[in-house]
């Protein structure tokens with residue numbers, strides 16, 4: 001059988017392109033090789049897949065012909081810790097997921113609806129009419145508050161503020177070009193003396209850890225059955241042998257949720273603000289739907305069809321996660337007519353999937369209507385991945401996106417500061433935007449019932 005098409009540029013060139021121009025890199029390989037190709041020199045040889053059938057096969061055979069091992073995510077260990085859910089494998093990974101999932105689903109999730117709206121109001125109250133601001137910073141403040149409340153039950157106060165600031169600084173250090181290199185070349189993160197980039201990084205990590213460990217200690221010594229935050233739930237959890245998580249395991253899990261749950265959603269919300277203002281017809285249609293829903297509770301907002309279509313199209317066009325986590329072939333398999341051997345590593349190329357013209361005509365055009373005209377299957381649209389590692393926070397992320405966007409559009413007038421298109425840009429392991437979207441706050445909107453009264 002033919003060998004899998006393999007990108008031919010030298011490994012170092014491919015690595016450079018993948019870090020600095022990930023979308024161009026993937027598009028170029030896709031145009032040259034099609035639905036399946038092997039990239040060399042990124043970190044290891046990765047096989048990129050973007051056909052829905054191939055993705056379905058690979059992501060639904062986790063634990064059989066394929067696995068979703070944590071070791072291949074080692075690059076994240078300096079940020080998240082070695083015992084993070086993302087770095088665990090097999091039975092340990094499944095058990096940890098069972099512990100972490102419940103607060104993100106069902107009734108528990110509904111509690112966050114009101115909180116998301118309240119936090120959005122508080123952040124809005126700090127803006128004055130005429131004030132320029134960066135959408136990415138506004139949404140980052142909102143998503144940080146939400147995740148700190150969900151994870152630690154921390155709402156306000158000095159500790160909450162300090163932790164938020166430090167985390168934002170830590171994530172900024174992994175975001176620029178040097179930051180991306182720090183992520184992909186972990187040795188650079190080590191402390192080689194006061195002038196090395198690793199020195200400041202390690203000092204920051206220590207300060208964050210001290211705060212997280214003291215939260216864990218406070219919660220351990222004052223168990224409160226009425227608390228419903230994730231730290232309290234994880235502290236109370238026991239495995240089959242009655243063992244709870246150690247402080248280090250707790251720290252790594254909390255850090256994982258803080259990082260995974262905050263950056264991603266902040267970026268997605270900033271993109272949604274950009275698109276509805278960059279395309280006035282989209283903004284107008286959405287405002288019409290929202291005006292008809294004035295007074296609705298936050299949960300009702302999450303069900304509005306056009307609002308959901310806007311959020312889905314936002315996650316389609318520039319998916320914050322460009323790839324799924326890697327899966328490893330465990331038994332010989334055939335994918336797209338090619339034989340894959342045990343040990344080979346495949347990734348779902350979410351960005352390429354979301355730009356397939358056979359699924360999304362004019363894929364570079366932002367057109368939420370496509371999600372009203374057609375029902376996309378789980379392997380045609382998958383911003384949150386699928387299978388054993390599907391995003392645990394997907395429902396919370398959709399709540400945040402819909403409620404924050406609806407609240408902002410219902411209650412205030414915002415404008416883009418410029419007509420210039422905003423371009424996507426890598427931020428650490430995620431896809432974010434260049435410049436953070438410059439906007440201007442024009443002031444509060446009149447409440448519809450009062451118009452003309």
Ligand code: HEM
Nearest residue numbers: 086260261264265268321324325384385386389391393397
């Ligand atoms: C727009 C926002 C988000 C996007 C686009 C996103 C996307 C993803 C993707 C693509 C994966 C990998 C799935 C796979 O390999 O099949 C993932 C995993 C994960 N996400 Fe999210 N995510 C978002 C928000 C969140 C939130 C709010 C949280 C938690 C509060 C979260 C926590 C996680 C965790 C812990 C994993 C690892 C799961 C595992 O290893 O089993 N994410 N996410």
